[in-house]
Amino acid sequence: MDKEWMRFPRESPEYMKGVFFFLNYAYNKGKPEGLEILCPCAQCHNASWKTGAIVFDHLIGNGFEKGYNVWDRHGEGLSPMDIDGDTDSEEDELDNIDELLNDRFRDVIQEECGVNNGLSDDAKKFYNLIEEASQELYPECKNFSTLSFTIRLYLLKCLHGWSNASFTSLLELLKEAMPLLNVPDSYNKTRGMIRDLGLDYSKIDACPNDCMLYWKDHNNDISCHVCGASRWIESTTESGQTEENKKEHKVSAKILRHFPLIPRLQRLFMCSETTTSLRWHHDDRSKDGKLRHPADGQAWKDFNGHHPEFARDSRNIRLGLASDGFNPFRAMNLKYSAWPVILIPYNFPPWLCMKAEYSMLPLLIPGRDSPGNNIDVYLQPLIEELKVLWNLGVETYDASTDQTFQMRAALLWTISDFPGYAMLSGWSTKGYMACPYCNYNTNSIYLSHSRKVCYMDHRVFLPMNHKYRSNSRDFNGEKEFRPPPDSLEGVEISEILETYNNVFGKKQKKISNGPWKKKSIFFELPYWKHNTLRHNLDVMHIEKNIFDSIIGTLLDIPRMTKDHGKARLDLQDMGIRKKLHPKEINQGKDIVFAKACFSMTTNEKSIFCGVLKNAKLPDGCASNISRCVQLGERKICGYKTHDAHIMLHYLLQVAIRSTMSNQVAHPLIRLCSFFRCLCKKVIDLKDLDILESEIAETPCQLETIFPPSFFDIMVHLPIHLVNEVRMGGPIQYRWMYSPERYLGKLKGYVRNKSHPEGSMAEGYIVEEGLILCARYLNSGVETRLNRMRRNSEKCHPYEVEGSYFFPYIGHPIGGKKKGEAIYLDRNSKNQAHCYILFNCDAVQKFMR
Template sequence: MDRETWMYRLDRFSQEYLDNLLEFEKAANDHRVHRGKSHIWCPCTKCQNCQKFDDWHIIQGHLITEGFMSRYTRWSEHGELLSDGITVDVGSNYDDVNDSEDDNHDNLDQMLDDIEDDGTYTDYENFQQLIEENEKPLYEGCKKFTKLSAVLKLFNLKANNGRSDKSFTKTLEVINEMPPEDAKLVRWHAEERKRDGKMRHVADSPKWRNIDHEFEEFGDEIRNIRFRLSADGINPFKNMSSRHSTWPVLLCIYNLPPWLSMKRKYIMMSLLIQGPKQPGQDIYVFLAPLIEHMKKLRNSGVEVYDAYKKEHFQLRAMIYCTISDFPAYADLSGYSTKGKKACPVCEENTQFRRLKNCNKHVYMGHRRSLPKKHLYRTRGNLSDGEDEKEEMAPPMDGKTTFSRVQNLEVVFGKCSKNNQLNNWKKRSILIGDNWMNRVSL
């Protein structure tokens, strides 16, 4: 029976599977003895040749309960190599084959053990770096190679094939160009974005252009990052219990293409606030360290290396906008989204009604935002029974908004109160003094 069949198609609890598993046990034990090691790498779906065990029965249990990792019909980590398209056993003539796939894990373990045992190695920092590079995957999600094992693999190929230093250096340069250019994608919004007058990306918005105009030093460097901040409360226990609340605070990079900016790998969870209740206005206490870091990035920036342009530059960043639901909007903005003036755009002109039977407010007047001659303005039967004749008031600019909260004094905690008569309860931590006269919110 071929390996593809018994390794991946048979019932792993059947006697036939167990009998074939003895073939793998023999190959793995022969390879262990030949290499002079006490351990065997486990090729199950969870370990994937990244965990080693001295006891074969542990590996046997993994292979029965979890099964073999995908596409492992050639047991490369257990003494086999592929030569001219034929799988052969190299247990007896391993040292005579130069093209064999060396056991990277064994080689690295032996190398680091030798260095550590040798008392002549005095550069402790470099040795610690070797240890760290041996623990880091070559790239995110890579389980077969670490950064150090990949370098060792390339050097083995160079030595075994007698390649010149020049040829080897050129090979490394080509390999360096193969991985995805994340560094280049930070420039996508300025260099590769389609510009046809349509709203395809956040960079097409008037606000993006206003920032470029008002803060020329920031806008001139296209690699400067514009973050979107999002916060919301979740319950991780799959029920509606009010005894626990978890609030993640996320940062998304708007410089990236729209099909990447919302991918999980490009979203940074900067805070995770946990407690018996939602933080409310006290969320500013938790946000304060993040805002301090953002101020530093906005004002002085940090020196970073651009792998695409191969140069150092001063990177700056800003919180471009926030996106949240209405309750989280209230916590972040300082405007209470409850009561008779719950709309932060309409404020005093918020249209509301009090439902007598349930004692709740509902908010009307949404048809005011439609064009003056829109058909739905006269379709009162679809709404509150009346025609809509009012116009929507224009939203406030940054100066007006700041004037509402400029003199607010807020004490954090349950007993905090202020003397404000409208729905503005606190000054948002996201509003900076030096920005209030320049950028609209």
């Protein structure tokens, strides 16, 4: 049967006609239960009996279950060749190494190089791999070649964390036990073979003071033309004299590793497994007005409006850039900061685009110190490639159409923590004008006793007729009728910085230009000033800092609380909340501080900590939070960023409600609820309007409770997050969780601690080659692309038997065997029963 229509868009007439054909086939050839058949949609998974009309709606709305190409549940039998295990099925079980080499070295094949003369480096790699792929693993072996077996063996090493030495020992044992086995005899030879399947990288020398790169016109320079520092590390003898007798070997003082972006983007289209997914944002995305993907955001739509020619071809790539510094040595007491630059392609569907396997590492900026504002020096190679991809594009082969097209790419925005925001944007995130949205109109004051700048007066974001605007007693003693500050557009910023001359290098004297520290290198991109959303506020770090402030203040944890003696003196200087002012007793010898409305007794602190310690969370939702709660000392410490995310969203409200008065509990609960609603995967635009009005009022309520020292820049920034969601879509695509996990992956590549960046570069190249290989291996082989996670939603066929109230997703965790009974106590059974009543669609009509 012709089933090509199953690949068409679900709204197309061909697909709808095909669904009618499927229904007729199922009722005629299958075994329907009366008027019902099994629904093969992507949600029901052939686990629910539905009428034909309902099945039609499900297939139009959800599409067919992935992989259900043979309708064996609806009357279609397997072909004789499939049953007998004939040629086709045997070929499907083999690794497709020939197609792998064809896609990887397509350019080499098209050039038709000579056999011996004029071979490029890629051509030499190609012919070496062809030779390995043609060699039998052992005499008369039909299932594996030397190359395919080596790839599978190295894949196991990476999946299960074998050490390099153990891998070499395994190869030696295999050679000893099976002398005819044709495999490499060491880890280094195996890695070299896999490395040839990936793409290479280049090393660019840099000034040790971050002034310049030795490339292009300065490629042959031996010293920095800005500060005069030497390009090389000079080797000296014990007496301090330069060695002259030894063979000269120059070592670069600093090296930037550049992984060219263009060939990596081209390879996405050369692989038939990924080229179709790159058009998902245009062909298969739901367009019902809700925010599910960056393509649903206003920034994406504005970009299409400004550049209709670019938007005309859905294959053109939209990128997000993320960067952060990290210590690769797993030693917190050692100061070292390497800065990878990560690119995220947003063309992919939501379940792929944020995965590490689809992210790219174009630059690896070396440590030991953070580049700071000098990061623009290291971004130059990437910006040059982005200019080419925008202005001219590059000719690229599309495997899905078997044609070439002119591929273009554009950078939409950057992702970083708040200090990284300053490095990438050029706007200083410290001082009186730290907020990049409020810019020159940031409401800030300096607290002389706490020695910090606080950011208050959030009443400017309220409607003009709001009661808080005329309330002077509960705030700073003045009425507030100023309008909210206007944000600076990209064109305005470009005009402000048009004559600004960047000065880079650690030894160069910086010229102060107010809050601007430089003109960002991203403005060299022709489209950058027209981007609606250029730099993202990181919700991950904002949540962590706000949670730290709340917990430290409520539990009065030393060095974390915002309510201390200096904060009370600041209140006295400002002349507000006189009840909290310090009072002198014993003729001025002692000072007494009154209890604030958010202060808790010892018993209340025990209850508060007990709620967090005894909380039960789903497996994999967070780490063991109970270990972070110290009941004896009544404090919480040692939690990770994601733990703070979970506690802020789900647990903190319960603890606050159990111990706090309504005056304190209500605004804090509203703040927690705001973040929980903001982090939804699917967001309605109407909900954003409600969130925007709530977050404008919540900080004003907090201003009447907490001292000014509580309101650092992190407490102020949530006021702008709703607008960022409206512009860029759900925050899951624009926060630092995925880049931070990627940094942990790079940290695992470090083997030589003397050269951490070199280790990461070599590890990345090999991993990149393995990811490419994984797309051509037998579908039954476990790889990083299809490895079942601990909390996977996949299930085995025997797990779909039984009741059909719910779609069967997930699989049991642990060592439970099929058929082993699990008994619930009365309380757990009642909880499960209530969950079904409140969440089962079939029951909802009886509960109204």
